[in-house]
Amino acid sequence: MSAIITLDNVYRAYRMGNERIMAVNGISMEIYEGEICCLQGPSGSGKSTLLHLMAGLEKPSKGSITIGKTRIDLLNENQLALFRQKHVGFIFQNYYLIPTLTALENVAMPLTFCGVPRKKRMKKAKELLEGVGLKDRMKHKPSEMSGGQQQRVSIARAFANNPKVVFADEPTGNLDTATTFEMMNLMTEMAKTWNQTMVIVTHDTEISGYASRIIKIRDGKIEKIENGRDFNDEKINAQKNLV
Amino acid sequence: MKLRDTLFLSIKNLWRRKLRTTLTVLGVMIGCCAIVVMLSLGIAMERNFMAQVNQMGNIMQIQVYNYNYGGKTPDGKDIPPLDDKMLAHFETIKGVQGATPVMNLYLKMMAGKYVSHVSIIGIKAEMFTLLDIPVIEGRPLQEGDTDHMVVGQYVAQNFYNPKASRYRWEPAPEGFNLMEEKVTISWDMNYGEKPQKGMPQPKVKAKPVKVEAVGIVGQSGSEYDWSVIMPFETVMKYQKEMEKWNKQNSGSSGGGGRIIYKSAIAVAAGMGGNGTDQGYQRVIVKAKHIDDVVDIMDSIKELGYECYSPIQILDDMKKQSAGLRQILLGIGIMSFIIAAIGIANTMYMSIYERTREIGIIKVIGAKLRDIQRLFMLEAWWIGVFGGILGVGMSYLLSFLLNKFNVNLGNSEIWTPEGMVKLNSSYIPIWLTAAAFFFSPIASLIAGLLPSRRAMKLSVMKALRQD
Ligand SMILES: Nc1ncnc2c1ncn2[C@@H]1O[C@H](COP(=O)(O)OP(=O)(O)O)[C@@H](O)[C@H]1O
Numbered sequence A: 001m002s003a004i005i006t007l008d009n010v011y012r013a014y015r016m017g018n019e020r021i022m023a024v025n026g027i028s029m030e031i032y033e034g035e036i037c038c039l040q041g042p043s044g045s046g047k048s049t050l051l052h053l054m055a056g057l058e059k060p061s062k063g064s065i066t067i068g069k070t071r072i073d074l075l076n077e078n079q080l081a082l083f084r085q086k087h088v089g090f091i092f093q094n095y096y097l098i099p100t101l102t103a104l105e106n107v108a109m110p111l112t113f114c115g116v117p118r119k120k121r122m123k124k125a126k127e128l129l130e131g132v133g134l135k136d137r138m139k140h141k142p143s144e145m146s147g148g149q150q151q152r153v154s155i156a157r158a159f160a161n162n163p164k165v166v167f168a169d170e171p172t173g174n175l176d177t178a179t180t181f182e183m184m185n186l187m188t189e190m191a192k193t194w195n196q197t198m199v200i201v202t203h204d205t206e207i208s209g210y211a212s213r214i215i216k217i218r219d220g221k222i223e224k225i226e227n228g229r230d231f232n233d234e235k236i237n238a239q240k241n242l243v
Numbered sequence B: 001m002k003l004r005d006t007l008f009l010s011i012k013n014l015w016r017r018k019l020r021t022t023l024t025v026l027g028v029m030i031g032c033c034a035i036v037v038m039l040s041l042g043i044a045m046e047r048n049f050m051a052q053v054n055q056m057g058n059i060m061q062i063q064v065y066n067y068n069y070g071g072k073t074p075d076g077k078d079i080p081p082l083d084d085k086m087l088a089h090f091e092t093i094k095g096v097q098g099a100t101p102v103m104n105l106y107l108k109m110m111a112g113k114y115v116s117h118v119s120i121i122g123i124k125a126e127m128f129t130l131l132d133i134p135v136i137e138g139r140p141l142q143e144g145d146t147d148h149m150v151v152g153q154y155v156a157q158n159f160y161n162p163k164a165s166r167y168r169w170e171p172a173p174e175g176f177n178l179m180e181e182k183v184t185i186s187w188d189m190n191y192g193e194k195p196q197k198g199m200p201q202p203k204v205k206a207k208p209v210k211v212e213a214v215g216i217v218g219q220s221g222s223e224y225d226w227s228v229i230m231p232f233e234t235v236m237k238y239q240k241e242m243e244k245w246n247k248q249n250s251g252s253s254g255g256g257g258r259i260i261y262k263s264a265i266a267v268a269a270g271m272g273g274n275g276t277d278q279g280y281q282r283v284i285v286k287a288k289h290i291d292d293v294v295d296i297m298d299s300i301k302e303l304g305y306e307c308y309s310p311i312q313i314l315d316d317m318k319k320q321s322a323g324l325r326q327i328l329l330g331i332g333i334m335s336f337i338i339a340a341i342g343i344a345n346t347m348y349m350s351i352y353e354r355t356r357e358i359g360i361i362k363v364i365g366a367k368l369r370d371i372q373r374l375f376m377l378e379a380w381w382i383g384v385f386g387g388i389l390g391v392g393m394s395y396l397l398s399f400l401l402n403k404f405n406v407n408l409g410n411s412e413i414w415t416p417e418g419m420v421k422l423n424s425s426y427i428p429i430w431l432t433a434a435a436f437f438f439s440p441i442a443s444l445i446a447g448l449l450p451s452r453r454a455m456k457l458s459v460m461k462a463l464r465q466d
């Protein structure tokens, strides 16, 4: 299996008054192409920070992060924006939809920034929303939808520009158990369909059932890496067989 | 991100905050309107000065007088005579189109059975057209003319029949046209009159000269209306003849008009008489362009001559009103600056409110330029709408100011057509265009700092804010 993300001795420090907090404290690891990787750990262990570093939303204090062939820790803000536009999707616990736009417009937004013409991006957004089962909610504003529906919209948005990697930070944290499973099925389904890599942060142990690997984080360090329960992912199986 | 999408999104964002956007647009409208109206008052003032000055005669003509002959120029040199040589020199000054000597003579004219005392102005025939004297009938004077004249419009009104009645002079009838009459001219002021008992008859009879009226001057609002214009050399000749005739009759040199000015100093220095002239009494210099007039006048004054042009009045008027107009403009600019601060304030507010949203669009791939543009265009739209409304309101205000005759200067001037009301406010097209253009530009400038701030927000900080 080839690595799509490589972290080499990555640190991220925060200054809180006079104190220096090492949110990420020397992590080296690889995320493989096409895998669904779970980051687990107690609250405050540095999972979100790690995810933001990998997605290029924040810069490491030390160490290198490579996605594909690009050292994203060396990119400037404009290059990062372009890189995110093309290769990265992000799903937040709080959905982070734009409250004044409809579901359809929210999903089309990343494509707007890519310069995709209106007609084309609306068509794509419609397909994606149909894919997440919101065919009859396209014209709704976020405030007119349930949490689960909003998270579907944000999932559709994350997949809009066909990213190589989708990051999700506790995507089901605000949802009930039934919806959580629905959402996980949906995301893994979509990732499988498009051969995308997913990195999911969660402290929900049920979710780890969907992962090919579970990376346990404690105090900004990797505690251990577990192989996840196989859930009939032919692709990963096939790759495993090849190795 | 495509510009069209940015334009659309920015207007959509503005529309989200209707009340605040409307208030900001109103601020820009008032600022824009203040500048336009204040400027329009100043412009109207200047236009009115122009109209008034145009009433006074031609602004591009400079009257040069030889009053100071025999004195010194400002830098201590003798003032040269105002002669043909000097005239030729005037014509070499930059911006001068031509120059002509002017002389006035007062003679008696007879046309048919009517007579009149007539003021004659002598100018160089070839300069006639340069002086913008409007000819409404016949032709102007031209080179080669001798005993020809162009007649002022009101000259015919002064003709009367001296022999008609004992007690009353009979005026010439309506439609009396000198161009259709046989006209003669004489330096004998009693020419054509009924001989009065007891009045001494001249020893030698003055021989009248035949003259031909070739044209009639329309309304010019100047001395030409009441005078007859003839070639300079001809008037000069009449002058000499008149002096000769006067001498023959009485030996004295009295007469109708004295043209060549003899200063006391010149006479005392033995320079008087016909041989040693100080030159012409008056010369008219015509400028090619209105902007040259002041410079030409300065050059001529340096030589020691007195100059006069209506442009001096215009200049004085402009100087007097300059302070007022600056204050007006200042008020306008001030209100626009306040409007611009309003824009910046609105922008900062909306950036503050939308911090998280800015974070979100950064995460999903908005480039720095996209974000800056998004906010700049919001400011731009405010400027566009404010500008349009501001110009509209300016026209309305301008209309009301004129209607109710709110005025800062004179409100009426006299023209040959009667009293004409002056506008208090005038908005030229260029001002409208400038308002449409500068309002969005100024708004963009006001939006520059806020949009930079939006652009510079760090993604995670923006996302964390609630
Ligand atoms: N912007 C920040 N400023 C200061 N400290 C931060 C910041 N972000 C995270 N931290 C600190 O870094 C540590 C890891 O945080 P985080 O990555 O959010 O943990 P997790 O997502 O695992 O709960 C925490 O102690 C947190 O307080």
Ligand SMILES: [Mg+2]
Pocket: A047, A048, A049
């Ligand atoms: Mg977290």
